[in-house]
Amino acid sequence: MTRFRRCFFFLLIPPALCSGATVGAGSHLEVRLHHALTSYSSKSGTEVRTTLIAPVHAGGDVLVPQGASLRGTLAGVKRIGWGLRPLRASMRIRFHTLELPDGTSYPVQTRLVSIDNARETVDPTGKIVGIRATAPMGYRAAGIARNLFCWDPLLQLVLAGSTATVLNFPEAEIHFPAGTELRVELTEPLELDTTWSTPLPRIATGEESRHSILNQIRAMTWRTTTQGSSKPADIVNLVFLGEPEWAERAFSAAGWVQADRLSRAAGWKTFHSFAEARPYPGAPMSPMLLDERPALLQFSKSLNNYSRRHHLRVFAQPDSWNGRPVLAAASTQDLAITVSFSNRRLIHAIDRNIDNERAKIVNDLVYTGCVDAAELIHRPWVPSTSRIATGEDVQTDGAVAVLELNPCRTPYRTLDSGPPPKISGGRLQRLGRQIFLTLGNDFTANNPVYQAGKGLQFLFRRMFGKEDRAQPVRASLLPPPSNNYDPNPAALPD
Numbered sequence: 001m002t003r004f005r006r007c008f009f010f011l012l013i014p015p016a017l018c019s020g021a022t023v024g025a026g027s028h029l030e031v032r033l034h035h036a037l038t039s040y041s042s043k044s045g046t047e048v049r050t051t052l053i054a055p056v057h058a059g060g061d062v063l064v065p066q067g068a069s070l071r072g073t074l075a076g077v078k079r080i081g082w083g084l085r086p087l088r089a090s091m092r093i094r095f096h097t098l099e100l101p102d103g104t105s106y107p108v109q110t111r112l113v114s115i116d117n118a119r120e121t122v123d124p125t126g127k128i129v130g131i132r133a134t135a136p137m138g139y140r141a142a143g144i145a146r147n148l149f150c151w152d153p154l155l156q157l158v159l160a161g162s163t164a165t166v167l168n169f170p171e172a173e174i175h176f177p178a179g180t181e182l183r184v185e186l187t188e189p190l191e192l193d194t195t196w197s198t199p200l201p202r203i204a205t206g207e208e209s210r211h212s213i214l215n216q217i218r219a220m221t222w223r224t225t226t227q228g229s230s231k232p233a234d235i236v237n238l239v240f241l242g243e244p245e246w247a248e249r250a251f252s253a254a255g256w257v258q259a260d261r262l263s264r265a266a267g268w269k270t271f272h273s274f275a276e277a278r279p280y281p282g283a284p285m286s287p288m289l290l291d292e293r294p295a296l297l298q299f300s301k302s303l304n305n306y307s308r309r310h311h312l313r314v315f316a317q318p319d320s321w322n323g324r325p326v327l328a329a330a331s332t333q334d335l336a337i338t339v340s341f342s343n344r345r346l347i348h349a350i351d352r353n354i355d356n357e358r359a360k361i362v363n364d365l366v367y368t369g370c371v372d373a374a375e376l377i378h379r380p381w382v383p384s385t386s387r388i389a390t391g392e393d394v395q396t397d398g399a400v401a402v403l404e405l406n407p408c409r410t411p412y413r414t415l416d417s418g419p420p421p422k423i424s425g426g427r428l429q430r431l432g433r434q435i436f437l438t439l440g441n442d443f444t445a446n447n448p449v450y451q452a453g454k455g456l457q458f459l460f461r462r463m464f465g466k467e468d469r470a471q472p473v474r475a476s477l478l479p480p481p482s483n484n485y486d487p488n489p490a491a492l493p494d
Contacts, residue, residue: 023056023063023190028113028472029098030054030363031070032181039079039089039130039174041422046074048093050182054363054475061195066367066477069099070184072110080130080172081425083433089130089174095184100192109188116181117303117310119277120174133172133437136277169434170276175423179255180303183472200366200477202375203241203402209322216321217377217400224313224330227287227294231389234288234330235382235396237358238312241324242405244296247314250370251299253411257281259298259311273306274337280306290315290328297327301364307337307348310360324404331357332394335471347390351471354394359476362401366477370408376401376481399481 031050049071056064072095080089095110112126119131204210217239224233240247248258260266260282273280283306285298295313302309312331319326333356334348351357365371382398424430 021058021061021063021192021195023058023186023192025186025189027056027058027186027190028475029056029064029070029110029184029186030116030181030474031184033176033178035178036421037074037091037093037174037176037180038421038423039077039091040424042074042077042091044074044076048072048074048095050095053181053367054359055196055477057475060479062197063192063195064098065101065196066363067101070095070108070110071097071099076127080133080433080437082429083133083436087437088132089172091128091174092126093128093182098190100196104193106190106192108186108190110184111187113183113185115176115303116183117301117305117308118176118180119303119305128174130174131170131172131277133170133433136170136275168272168276168278169430170278171424172437173424175304175421177303177420200371201373203373203377203404213321213402214377216319216326217379217402219319220317220328221291222379222382222400224288224290224315226389227289229389230289232386233389234313234332235354235386235394236290236315236328236330237354237396237400238329238331238361239400239402240314240327240329240405241321241402242327243325243407244314244316244327246370246405246408247297247327249408249411250365250368250405253368253370253408253413254301254364256299256301256310256364259300260284262287270306277305277307279304281309283309285311285313288313288330290330307334309334310357312357312361329361331361333357333360333471350388350390350392350394352392352394353471353473354396355399356471356474358401359474359478362403362476362478363474365403365405368408368411368413370405370411371403372406373404374401374478376476376478378481397481401478 030053032053034049034051037046037048049069052064052066052068052070055062055066072093074091075094076090076092078086078090080086093112095112096107097105098108099105112122112128114122115128121129123129204213220236220239222236224236225231226233251258260269262284266284269280270283272278273283279302281300281302283300283302285300287294290313293315296316297314298311299314300309300311310331310333312329314327314329317326317328332354333351335351336349338347338349362374366374376399379398379400382396384398385393385395387393425433
C-alpha cells in the first residue's frame with residue numbers, strides 16, 4: 001500500500017453501485033471522541049465531534065463504514081463543584097448528524113447507550129451520570145469498618161484519619177479525554193442512498209500462499225495456560241504478521257499502552273487504582289504462557305478505571321510466514337472486579353463473548369492504517385464454549401483474525417491535541433467538597449442499614465448467578481470466516 005492509502009484508506013471506501021438501504025432503529029454506532037469533555041469546564045452547547053470506529057452491517061452489506069463522522073452538541077452539564085448539590089456530576093450529549101466519507105450528511109435521531117471502559121454510567125434516557133466520590137471500593141470498605149465500631153467515637157476518628165492518610169479522595173467530576181469511545185443507538189430508522197464496500201484485502205489470494213497460512217494456523221497452539229498452575233486459560237484469537245515493533249507502533253497509535261511488569265510498586269499502584277477508582281492504564285496482567293513461553297508484549301486500553309479494560313498478551317512464534325515474523329495473541333475484555341467463590345479471591349469478570357474483543361482490536365488497528373490485509377480463518381477444532389482459569393465460561397465462533405501489519409510509521413489519527421480542559425477546582429474547593437460529600441455519605445450510603453441491604457443483594461446476585469454482564473455484539477470489519485478446512489476430524493489438531 002502507498003503511504004496515502006495506508007493512512008486514509010477508509011476515506012477511499014467506495015459506495016457500491018446499488019440502491020439505497022435502511023439502517024433500522026436500534027442499530028448501534030460505536031464512535032470515538034475527537035476532543036475532551038469534562039463536567040467541570042465544558043459548557044452546554046459545545047459541539048461534539050466523533051468518528052465511527054466500527055462499521056454498521058446488515059445482510060452482508062456495509063451500511064455505514066468505519067471513518068464516518070457523527071456530530072452533536074453537549075445538551076446539558078452539571079458539575080459537583082463544592083459538593084453541596086448535586087452529589088454526582090452529569091452530562092447529556094445529543095448527536096444529530098451523520099456524515100459519510102463521501103461528504104453526504106443525514107440527520108439522525110439517537111440516544112447514548114454506554115461509555116466504553118468508564119466509571120460513569122448512562123441512564124435509560126441517555127444521560128451520563130458520574131460516580132459518588134465516596135463510592136470506590138476503598139471508601140466503602142472504610143465505611144463498613146467504621147460501622148462495625150460505631151459505638152466508639154475515638155476509634156471512628158482513628159479510622160477516618162487512617163482512611164484519609166492511605167487513600168486519596170477520588171476525582172468525581174466527569175472527564176472524557178480525546179479518544180473516549182461511546183456507543184450510540186439510532187432511535188429512528190435512517191434511509192441511506194448507497195451501501196459501501198470494504199477495500200481491505202484478504203491475507204492470501206493465491207492457492208499456494210493460502211495453503212501456507214492455513215497450515216500455519218493449523219500447527220499453532222490455540223490456548224494459553226496459567227504460569228505455575230498450568231491451567232487452561234485464554235484462547236488465541238488473533239495472529240499478527242509483522243515485526244514486534246510494528247505491533248507496538250500500531251497499538252500505540254490506536255490508544256493502547258504496554259502493561260507494566262508485576263512488581264511491588266506496580267501492585268501498590270494497582271491497589272490504589274482499585275480502591276480509589278482512578279486510572280492506571282498500564283496495570284500489570286497475570287502471567288500466562290503459550291507453548292511454555294511467556295508473553296513477548298502485553299497491551300491494555302482503559303479509560304479511567306482499572307476494573308474495566310481491554311487487554312491482550314502477544315506471544316512470539318517459532319515460524320515465519322512469507323518472511324515475516326508470526327505473533328499469536330489472546331485477548332479478552334475485563335468488565336468488573338468481583339468475588340469468585342470457587343477461587344476464594346477477587347477476580348476480573350470478563351465479556352464471555354470473546355469474539356467482541358477480537359473485533360475491537362481488528363477495528364482499532366485497521367483504523368490506524370497500520371494493517372495491509374486481514375481476514376478471519378476458521379478453526380473447527382476450537383470449541384464454541386470452554387472454561388478459563390478463573391472458572392468463567394467463554395464462547396467463540398472459533399475463528400482467528402489474521403492481520404498483516406505494515407511498519408506503521410505514519411499512522412492515521414483524528415484526535416484533537418489541543419490544550420487539556422480544566423477538570424476540577426482548586427485545592428480549597430477540593431477540600432471543601434471532600435468534607436461535604438463525606439458528611440452526606442455518612443447519612444445515606446454509609447449507614448449500617450443501607451450497607452447491610454447492599455451486602456445481601458451482592459451475595460444473592462453472586463451465589464445465584466443474577467449478575468448480567470452480557471455485552472452487545474461488536475461489529476467487525478471482517479466478513480464471517482468460511483470453512484477452509486477438510487471436515488475430516490483426522491485432519492484436525494487435537
